[in-house]
Amino acid sequence: MNESTIALHELSFVPEGDEVLVGRLDTGSYAVFPADGAQLLRRLTEGMPLDAAAEWYEETFEEAVDVEDFLDTIRELGFVRETGDERAEPAAPVGLRRLGRAAFSAPAWVCYLAVVLLWLLALTRYDGLRPDPSQVFFVKSLLVVQLVITFGQVPLLLAHEGFHILAGRRLGLPTKLRLSNRLTYIVAETETNGLLSVERRKRYLPFLAGMLCDAVVLAGLGLAALAGRHADGSFSTAGRLCLALAFTVVMRIVWQFQLYLRTDLYYVFATALGCYDLHEAAKAVLRNRIWRRLGRPERQVDESGWTAQDRRVGAFYGPFIVLGFCTLAAITVFASIPVTLEYLRIAARALGSGRVDARFWDSALSLLLNAAQVATLIVLARRKRREQRRPLAPAAPGAVTTA
Template sequence: MTEIQLPDQAADTPRPLDLSRPVVLHTLTFLEEGEDVTVGRQDINSFCVLPADGAALLKELGAGRTPEEVASWYAQTYDQEVNMQDFLEAMEELGFLAADAAEVRQVAPVRWQRLGRAVFSPPAMAGYCALIAAAAFEMARDHRLLPQYHNLFFSPYVMVISLTIYLLQVPLVALHEGFHALAGRRLGLNTSFGFGRRLWFIVVETSMDGLVTVPRRKRYWPILCGMFADLLSIAVLTLIGAAARRPDGSEPLAAAICLTLAFATLIRFLWQFYFYLRTDMYFVAVTVLGCVDLHEAARRINSNRMWRLLRRTDKLADEEELHPTDRRVGRWYSWLLILGYGFSLGTALAFGLPAALKVVQLMWDHVAHSTGAGGVLDTVVFVLVNLAQGAFLGFLFLRERRRRRTAVKLQHVIA
């Protein structure tokens, strides 16, 4: 989402526009929050933050008045001049301007909206809560059903464990993201899936850009419902694992796999509290604090700290371009970002390293003790899969850098 700011000086006009003819706007939404107004097109998920006078300017243009008339109205109403050409170019970059009335696209009804309402209806929610309560009761009755680290090693073959977790987590991840998507569709928002990167983690993300046009109190459930889906998955897997157990208490393979997936899902649930990685809890915090792009603000502030320490003031980025709320909160959140990255590294060394060593030991046993073709194949496939994952992570990193470099910054348009 783009923030359009109000500068003190007029920008140079790169190309002339006909300001004597009315412009045509696409169907836009306006959401007032404090001194700012979020404006956007929900059909293409393009949004920006305007000051209240900028939103009023846009509404006057949408009423059919010419840009010249609106500029005169603005000067009389707010006692300052407006660079109308720059403003119109910025709106055109965002896709808000249409060539003519025939080009204006009416926002079509969102698909799966009725399904979203059914999935989150009161009877459905009551059923979900009943399943979670039943699983909690079974865990309290038999502590062996609690998600625990030892559940991961249900097989002596590392590749069997890895493929089982990777493949069977796919529908569980889809359920998590599907809950996000359906909660957004329930509100009439277009949602989509994609891959992203958080540090060295590959993640699946649901795009809900239109959520910025929804009143703040209605945003929390679409953000948090994915974590609720994780709890529901853990509950169902635990109940299946408990039902699959034999009368003598032994675990068949189906029960062991269910408990393995329950533990893996719990890890994903806890990972959402790593807010500094822009997980679900990060967006909850951003919504509560009323920020626009807190993560980018914190990154810029930390980058400036580093350049000041290195006495490279020529590398400093302009923090005044940041949204005021992002700039204020970013002063202390930027330190949490550093601590968070340190925490991730620390937990990876404290918990991930022992698990990795265990995996290496299993692979070494296969090769060193000649456990047969199956053991060697297990080791080779495991290495190849991890190399492929590393290559995909590198691709996402390069794509992210390319998008940052080509991103158009729309600012300093009203003077």
């Protein structure tokens, strides 16, 4: 007889249809359990001895359970408090929770909607407000344009991530900000620990809060540019600056549709479809499909590490990945290439004029700064590639990262 009890860490239980998402908030270890397994785990967390839990399970579900095997599973997940494990200290109160509630209160939503609607109305009346790549060059100096666009985005990015943080703090979840790089992008990311510990309907706002901020900022910049419009219909320097920054905000919104990356919209899709690791499951299903068609079954990976829903959705997630690459192509064709060509045209005119004047040095320094940025991105991309080659222990997603 095994009448011993098992010491378990504090766990969260979130019903997800016929299954239950169980996890530890302090470590971010989560796993999907069938409803009967989750009930058994609850009994163990309440201090029920192993043998008594096995008897309860057999009486309730009319089938036997291998408690020792079940114990091995939850031990691998880190749910069991091993000898020497320190008891987690009570979590400190999450700061900014009141501000988070205010930021997404009914009056705040009315203000956000009013700003966006006013901007949309202005778009129908003033063509110059519509986003256009030419708006980036709001002054003749390439160096000024580059510095303003680069550093002017910092407060806008912080506002974007700040909304993610406030949406998480509103739910009482700890959040933190970090910098990372994806492919050739340097991005700011908000890591929301424990987001999977709240019910599914409450996760959407933390995911979409950044895009909400971008929409309001875009509308605000457009209205600010309109306020500085001259009598002849032209925009002031401050107005052109607002339009230049507004164009970068548009690109950031469109960037979220690159669903082959873990963007904010990716998490919305995955949550709505009832998935937990759709990105990796879709890639695994696609790779296995390719290896099967090539007659190389030994190269296939075990798909049992993902839920049935992840595998089911991953089987037809391909079109969404294609949509992501189409978004990248659209950004390249309609934004990156026009801006780059105009930049090179202005720089070539200044450098090829035969005069070593202010325009010459302005363009030369701008090109040098661009070269330094590209070199930095290459170094960061190589470092990240080396880190990704290191073997990592499999872990269930616990801290959701939005960018």
